[in-house]
Amino acid sequence: MxxxxxxxxxxxxxxxxxxxxxxxxxxxxxxxxxxxxxxxxxxxxxxxxxxxxxxxxxxxxxxxxxxxxxxxxxxxxxxSPGLERPLKKEEDFIRFQGSLVTVHTTSPFQGYKEFSGNLIGLINDEIVLEYENKRMAIPRALAKKTHLSLDF
Structure with a gap:
C-alpha cells in the first residue's frame, strides 16, 4: 500500500x-x-x-x-464501501455515532489488538467506544483500521 x-x-x-x-x-x-x-x-x-x-x-x-x-x-x-464501511474522516466519526464499530490497532492496547463496541465519538484524538459496558478510549494514532461492524 x-x-x-x-x-x-x-x-x-x-x-x-x-x-x-x-x-x-x-x-x-x-x-x-x-x-x-x-x-x-x-x-x-x-x-x-x-x-x-x-x-x-x-x-x-x-x-x-x-x-x-x-x-x-x-x-x-x-x-461501494460495503456494509463494513471504513471510518477515516472526522465526519465519519460524527455521522456514525451510536453504531457498532470495530477498531484494529497497530500494536496491542491494554492487551488486545481488536475492539468492537458502540461508537461514542472521536474525542481529543481518541476513538471512544462503549466496550463491555464501559468507556474505552483508543488513541487514534494506534488505530490501523476502524470500520462499521455487522450486529448479528
Whole structure:
C-alpha cells in the first residue's frame, strides 16, 4: 500500500466525485501479485449503484490519463464501501455515532489488538467506544483500521 499515492489521488479525485453528488469514502493503491490496483470507494445516502460507479470510473479514468500521476500500469476499480464501511474522516466519526464499530490497532492496547463496541465519538484524538459496558478510549494514532461492524 502506498499511502502517499493514495493521498495524492484522493486530492485529485474527490472534487470529481463530489461533483456527481457522491462521497469519496476511501482510496486504496495496492499491489496484488504482479498487478497494481487503484480502488475508489464511493457512497451516497441510499447507497450507490452500477451507474454511479461507472460514471465515476469514466470521469476519473479520463482525468488520470490526462494528469498521469501514477507511473506504472494499474487497474481502476470503483465500488461501494460495503456494509463494513471504513471510518477515516472526522465526519465519519460524527455521522456514525451510536453504531457498532470495530477498531484494529497497530500494536496491542491494554492487551488486545481488536475492539468492537458502540461508537461514542472521536474525542481529543481518541476513538471512544462503549466496550463491555464501559468507556474505552483508543488513541487514534494506534488505530490501523476502524470500520462499521455487522450486529448479528
Amino acid at each position: 502506498d499511502e502517499a499515492m493514495e493521498q495524492r489521488i484522493g486530492l485529485l479525485v474527490e472534487p470529481l466525485v463530489r461533483e456527481k453528488g457522491l462521497e469519496l469514502v476511501n482510496v486504496e493503491y495496492i499491489r496484488e501479485g504482479a498487478h497494481w490496483y487503484l480502488r475508489l470507494y464511493i457512497d451516497k445516502d441510499g447507497g450507490v449503484d452500477m451507474d454511479d460507479c461507472s460514471g465515476v470510473s469514466h470521469m476519473v479514468s479520463e482525468m488520470l490519463d490526462q494528469k498521469n500521476p501514477i507511473p506504472q500500469a494499474y487497474m481502476l476499480e470503483v465500488s
